[in-house]
Amino acid sequence: MDVFISLNEDSVRSSPAGAELLLHSNCVLPYEDYETRQYVPGRKVVLFVGRLIDLKGLFLVKSAFEQLDDDWRLVVIGDGPLRAGLEAWATGFEDRISLLGQIEHSEIANHLVKADVLLFPGLHDTAPWASAEAAAAGLPVVCLNLGGVAQMAGDNAVVVDVEPVQDLGIRLARAVEGAYKQDYMPQRNWTKNSMTSLLKAAYS
Template identity: 30%
Template structure:
């Protein structure tokens, strides 16, 4: 099986790390695991963050030129299908639908979102293109139930929707934590949702009893690092800012941490949850869309605020048996649903049926 792959928001070889780049690379690795040959069709970035109609027009011009280039490439004649990752109104696929029509091959999407409210306003042109691309897809793999809601609502007749659970780029589980270390938080430090999660962490820590024995390591950096540091300053040496960690160093932290503490404000799903649970860490978060797609067990409701998270932390910090029991359930969930073999089976089965 030979597929073209395209990620309009961020190519797999983009120099800046992000969840999008991680997922793009994971998809390629899963298809390789499933013995599917993948060619990156284009690295043209199609992204308008500001609703700039002039930028949209220029990117549409570049996409047309890229489409023409691809159709003259001999390798395009070997493709049996085209798969686009993360088509949405700020980063629509302006290439795949045209190429697949010209080649007469199926068009497939992974993790697309529908946003018909954007069909008016500054992103209208791009939103129309994103909707048209989703309409053209024969199959769409959805990653979270939140995305599935609008995909089901707006699906054209005959379109197949398939659940592809978020997954790690590994076929087996890492070593299990020995729970000897502090709590762990993992997240980029930038304005918006990530910063909101850090503020919730600080508000929760303020609610822990003074005599409770706790420590927290924070892995991550970014433009809001100073603000995060300021929020954590009242806790003194109990909170350690680790900065950005490489994969091996972060894995070492997972293998000694007691639990993962990350509220998950507006997370799409959050790779840190999967990484931590693979090492047997229980999670303290909030019951949010995205979070509930990957985290084992119920989490405190958003309406209960930091008080409920503080209560949950207190219980886990004082009960090693509960930590180990919840950690085992989390590890089993990742083993069953969120590793390469499961993702490869889902992709291979659906694509074979399509092709």
């Protein structure tokens, strides 16, 4: 084997000895469908997109949001077995939380441009397209140093170390606040031509 293409750094451990290692996602996005997020003074919206299960880090989303000031809103897109618990938790925040459930994928882009930060603390996501889509709209993506979230978000990734776990919710909240204060450009790296170019360069 000459070349081994890994979706993220976590997959590198399974790479064969002697092969050239390339990091690249299998994601191809239609970037013409994504508008760029526009900054709105005073708006503070943190967005989560994903299935409502433990591996998506939903408990960390809740923990982080509890640390944010009252001027922040949380929008959750997705459905799953943890929805009932999430709805019960959200009742304590009055109108600060919107649970949209599962929506058409084509509608997600509309919510990306209305958000300020994507919070995606997945524990085992190989190549989550949601982080690439958010980066395409110019959103910062707050994530953990696990899986492929940061790679998918590119320069818009705001990476938080999973250790120590005791204050992880607090550190995620601080990362959200810090990301909100920075300017981020749209990241549009996952195209049909990117994989072809990568392989041509490897064999040139």
